[in-house]
Each structure stands twice: as C-alpha cells, then as structure tokens.
Amino acid sequence: MSGQLTITQLEQKANDIREDIIRMLEAAGSGHSAGSLGLADIFAALYFNILNLDPKNPDWEDRDIMLLSNGHTIPVQYAAMAEAGYFDKEELLTLRKLGSRLQGHPERERLPGLENTSGPLGSGLSQASGYAYSLQYLDHIKHRFVYVVMGDGELDEGNIWEAAMFAGKYKLSQLIAIIDRNNIQIDGSTEDVMPLEDLRGKWEAFGWHVIEVDGHNIESVIDAASMARAITNRPSVIIAHTIPGKGVDFMEYDYKWHGIAPNSDQAKEALKKLRTLDGKITFEGAGVE
C-alpha cells in the first residue's frame, strides 16, 4: 500500500482497528477477543505498510498474498480490511450474523480480498507454501510475497511441521510466516498445554530464517518484514511476541478471553480505555461517558 503513513499514524490505525474489533465482537455476541486485539498492531503494519495490495481491486494480479491461518482471529483482518477500504465499516457489525459476508471464520468465496478459508487450525502454512511454490518455481515471479499469520497454539498441529519441512526443503524465499507468540491457548498457557520452546531453534532446524520482534512495535514489525523479503535462500518466520488482549487491560494476558466477546458494559469500558489510551489522555467528545 501507500507506505506513506508515519509510525504514529500506523499506531492510530491499530487503535482504530482495536475499537472496531470491540464493536464487532459486542454486536456479534460471540467471537475471539484476545488474539484479535493482540494482532492489531501487526495487521496495521500489514495492511498499511507491508502488503502490496489494492483494496479497490482485490484480485489485482501483482498483489501480495496474506493468508490467515488461525481463522478465529478474523475480526482483526475484517477490521483492517474495512479500514483499508475493502468494504464499508458499517458492514463490520454484521459479523457472525446470518447472510453476512463476514463469517465467524473466514470463507474466501464470501468476501473479495480473502485468500483462503480457515478455522480448523494448522493448514495455513501449507496453503501459503503452495502459493509461494507456484510463484518461485512455476510462474517465476519474484516481486510478489506470500505472508501467513499463525497463532502459536496452532503450532501443536502436525500439519504445520509438515509444511515447515516442505518450505525448508524447497527454500521458499518468498514465503514469510508471522507467528503471534502470545503464549495462550484455550486450555491455558502454551507452555503448560504443549510446550513450544525452543521455538526459534525448532524453526532454524527446519531451515528457516528466524526473526523475533515485539509484535506491538510497529516499526520493528515493518523492519522484520523488510529483512524477511531480503532473505533469498530460505523461508522466513517472524516470531512476534504479543500480549493477548493488548490495549484493554482487563483482557490482557488472560487466556479466558481467548474465545469470548465483551458484553455491552465490558465493551463500553474497553472502548473508553482505547480512546483515552488507557486514561493517559482525555478525549472530549469521544462518545464515551
């Protein structure tokens, strides 16, 4: 996209995305809060800096590809897409409702701009690998990149490691995976449920270039993606350390917010936190009592 927004402007985009996530989830009455909020900075970086996209022409043939593997965090992608102009923001409030293009988990054919259908975990890296293989070996197109966002919990799935081996073998250098390393999954912390560490060492052993960043530092995320694009002899994975529920203090770090939506009181409280940057500023006329 433009690539012209400043970091401060991108941070504001992330905040707007968070507010939309809260509004969508409250209206839907169900959905996944923690992961969606935790990914807001990364999606602001993706849709307003990293990805080469044209929201008015979703199937533009020179576009980058962005696949969401952990489909339950789709509210963050819908919010980013609306913010980027793929569709009107009002449609966000149809999330999870009958007839909506915004299904509870993403369905490609419903909404232009989605590249895959996901929800059942562990399949996105393979799909991204297939696309990246096509670009590198079949189409010989060098200027397009394939990004895939994965949760850390879904790294329990064997399908992920089949894909990790595959991408490593074929040195899919146009493939850039982003892991949302927020350390939670439904049953508790990832290290209690099924330990993932040494996570960096695992990916390196599979032949990947590994970059670790603070997933809430938008500048670092953008730099990491630039570095990943510059690696031409193997796939790259960005392990983005994030805080689940980031931006709404009563949701942060709490795995219980993985799979639930805020009620109206909680949503009001969350929006107040977001609009005042957690009380650091006053926001006259923000519509929050």
Add this chain to the structure above:
Amino acid sequence: MSYQIDHNALTNPKLEPIRAGFGRGLKAAGATNDKIVALCADLTESTQMHLFRDEFPDRFIEIGIAEQNLVTVASGLARAGKTPFVSSYAAFSPGRNWEQIRTTIALNNQPVKVIGSHAGVSVGPDGATHQMLEDIALMRVLPNMVVIVPGDSVEAEKATRAIAENGQPSYLRLAREKSPVFSTEESPFEIGTAYVLREGHDVSLLGTGAMSYQLLKAASLLAEMGVDAEVVHVPTVKPLDESVILASVRKTGRVVTAEEAQIKGGFGGAIAELLSEQLPTPLKRIGMQDRFGESGAPNELLDYFGLTAEKMIDNIAKFVRDTPQYHREY
C-alpha cells in the same frame, strides 16, 4: 461397438489396472494444459504419477509422507491459478486428511483433484489397514465435491482428462489390481452420466467401479437362469445421474447395487437415499457389509466377500424370485 461385453469379453477379458489409465490420462492432460501440476506423497510410481513426473518434471512436486500437507499445499497452488492433482493411497488420502480436504478444498472451493489409489479389498495381502472402503462415503458427503469411480483403465483415462478441465474439487477412486477392461476408446464418458450397458426387465443392476463388469457377467449368467437383468454403469457417484437410474428402476421395479466399498454411506447408500425419496423400490446392496477387509489374494478376497459375478448370481436370483416387482405405476 462402444463396450466390450460380448461372450468372449465376459469370459476372457483383457486385464489392466484402473490406475494405469489415470497415469496415461494425467500425462495426456498435462500436455494440453500447462496449469496442471502433480503432487505425490512418496507413492509416485504406485499411483502411476511417474508418467507425468517423467514428462513434466518441473510441474511435479514431491511432498513426502505427509498427506495433510499434500492437500493443503495443493489448495494454495490452486489459489495461485494451478490445477493440482494429488495422489496417494485412498486409505491415507482422503483417509487421513479429510478435514483439510473439507476446509481448504471443498468449502474453499478450489479445483484440487484428489486421487485415491489402491481402494477396495482387492489391494489384497496388505490387509485391512490399506484396503480403503470408506472413501466413497467420506467424499460424497462434501458439498462442491465430484466423486468418480471409473469402471476400468480406459474409462479412468477419460475421467482423469475430464476432471482436469471441470474446474471443481474432485475425487477419483482407483484400484491397484488388474481388472477387466470393458469399455473402449469409443465408449462415452461424461461426468454425471450413467450408462445402460445391457437392457433387461426383471431387475436393475447398478454398479460403480470394476463391479460394473462383475454385474455384466452376472447378468449374462442370470439370463441362463431365466432372469432378465438390466445393467447400469454409474461411474459418477456424485452428482448421481438420477434420470438414467430412475428410468431404469421405473422399468424393472427391483434394484441391486454393487461396489467394492462399504454399502453404508457408499454407493449403495447413495442409491438408497435416491430411491427412498423419489421412487421407493426394493433394494439389495452388494459390497462390504459393515466390516473391514483382511489379508489374502485379491481374487480370493473378492470371492470371499461375495464381490464376483459367480458369488452374486444366487443372491440376485433369489432377490428377484422373492421380491415382487414394485410400483410400475408408482
């Protein structure tokens, strides 16, 4: 003659594995469509994909023993505009990776072609683990999915070329052993069409896959027993050719199905659904009766499980004798 179904063909048929037709068909399709890519999970020669690999090495992708990755990489390739064929043994694909097929191919509506080889008890000595019997049931319940069980190698070649161009998620079921070739280059093949191979008035024998040949042979033997059987070959299990099937059943008033798969949920299940809703008719289903296979020689197993013409005819004759012709004017 568009089918080889004369006395000589039914007593001394030419034999070839159905999978060989797939190998030839994929190579031929690859020559005219450069979007076709082939992926295999370490069974390239067994599934006959080596013919394509040797001809188009740049469009062949070795996946290794990773069936989940096999179909999901194919989903990504399809999104990139390719027409991927993925092959393994049916026990593993769609046996192991069904959810990935459901989500990333069927619901995602990508034109990936899943090739399940070595289906049925005729796999033989490898035993029950490798004798896939549930794949028809698994695949025919998926929206968007086309399911084809070709009757012989010649038809398999045509079916392969047809799914290469149909633009839809598709499943093609193949078998390992040599089986009789009863169709010819001139035989028609269209996805979604059933073919009446022999006309009769006492009973409709509906077959899919190599069982259609057994039914032809059975019909010939039944004629000597005074039973006038119609044989309908149904290579496309989904979508079913309802008009041809129902027209035959309206005429005969009795139905027998035959498949080398579980009758529950399989081809027999599909016919039972169709008839019970649209034309309730007495039905007898030949196939695997809610049990797994076991080790043995292929022909020995087909005989043991009642899947040969010789083993079928007494059952069919008894069914015809004991069951009044139903409904003619229903």
